[in-house]
Amino acid sequence: MSADLAVLGLGHSGLPVAQAAVAAGIETIGYDADEETVAGLNAGRPPADGTITAAGLRRMISRGFRATTDPEVLSHVRTALICAPTSLGPDRALNLDAVRATAHTLASQLRPRTTVVLESAVYPGSTEEILKPLLEEGSGLRAGRDFHLAYSPARLDPGSRRYGYANTPKVIGGLTPACTERAAAFYGQLAAKVVRARGPREAETVKLLETNFRQVNIALVNEMAVFCHDIGVDLWDVIRCAETKPFGFQAFRPGPGVGGHSVSIDPNYLAYRSRSLGYPLRMVELAQEVNGRMPRYVCQRAAELLNEHGKSARGARVLLLGVTYKPDLPDQEGAPAREVALRLKQLGAQLSFHDPYVMEWQVADQPVPRADSLYEAAADSDLTVLLQHHRRYDLQGLAAKAQLLFDTRGASPTGAAHRL
Structure with missing residues (x-):
């Protein structure tokens, strides 16, 4: 050969x-x-x-x-x-x-x-x-x-x-x-x-700069998401307006956490290496910390939404939509869905999931039931949480069927769901 x-x-x-x-x-x-x-x-x-x-x-x-x-x-x-x-x-x-x-x-x-x-x-x-x-x-x-x-x-x-x-x-x-x-x-x-x-060192560092550019900017909008929710501002509308600026701005959007083969790994080893030189890369480490808190924040918001509608997280039926790290792909590498699910289970929620690209899914070595009929499952669940927006999801239809829809990707039509 x-x-x-x-x-x-x-x-x-x-x-x-x-x-x-x-x-x-x-x-x-x-x-x-x-x-x-x-x-x-x-x-x-x-x-x-x-x-x-x-x-x-x-x-x-x-x-x-x-x-x-x-x-x-x-x-x-x-x-x-x-x-x-x-x-x-x-x-x-x-x-x-x-x-x-x-x-x-x-x-x-x-x-x-x-x-x-x-x-x-x-x-x-x-x-x-x-x-x-x-x-x-x-x-x-x-x-x-x-x-x-x-x-x-x-x-x-x-x-x-x-x-x-x-x-x-x-x-x-x-x-x-x-x-x-x-x-x-x-x-x-x-x-x-x-x-x-x-030379090779410059080329090697290109990868780190590109990945950490995303990490830091994702952390910025994730932090803004928490801030805007607390003061009653629609962050998604803020981003829509801000991205009309033709210079000096690039739109990033918040979410339930970061995943993939690079964003969740590269900043960690860059920060580790920098500490061996005697100083931290503070912005990179802070961005990782902010993004690492998002699954916990999503669970906090989910519990608050249930409480506002007269239900407790303990015993609540929660449907998770999209457990992959990226839309329209089956790859689950580093996806925040698993940590979100684990934290919800610790709160006592009864979980199920749906993902058109994932037939079986486990959390803490325990299988999570898969919803065969998406709309029926959303109607039967106390809370439906969109973690990944696959193109196959009709969010307008889901919003009409779900008892309570929490959209962590800002993909639903305005007013159709509670957004991150």
């Missing part, structure tokens, strides 16, 4: 770039150490998180894509992208074990003139301080001389109908100018625009 490109790590960031490469006519193989993942992909079964559709996977396979657990195929490629998953450890430090393991595997097969690009979320400096030594020691080759090494932050907007791989600029930071140009030449086949950073 030979190919021009190998994508190492077939998760939420690896599969999209493999899909883009196959669509561009590049012979691509996918490598993953997980046999179940590889077998599923080769059989045409897409991952449950909705990273790629079944139709999209079938098109990839029809164009020659194959996944494998055999590291020997890596010795025949010209470009290797490391898309290994990273996560937070118990001490809130970033766990790079998967990146290290992938680097060891690639190093044993690395050949001269190969271009290696790291796309995993890492600390600034990781390409040079962690990946480079592992590749050099395992291969006997020297980065920047015998093979090219670069970093490119993953920029994905899963489920977006507007932004895909081709029309999202790709940032590249190489170990040397030649490394940057080799990586840029590869990505130029996939994206309409390639942006060259000064």
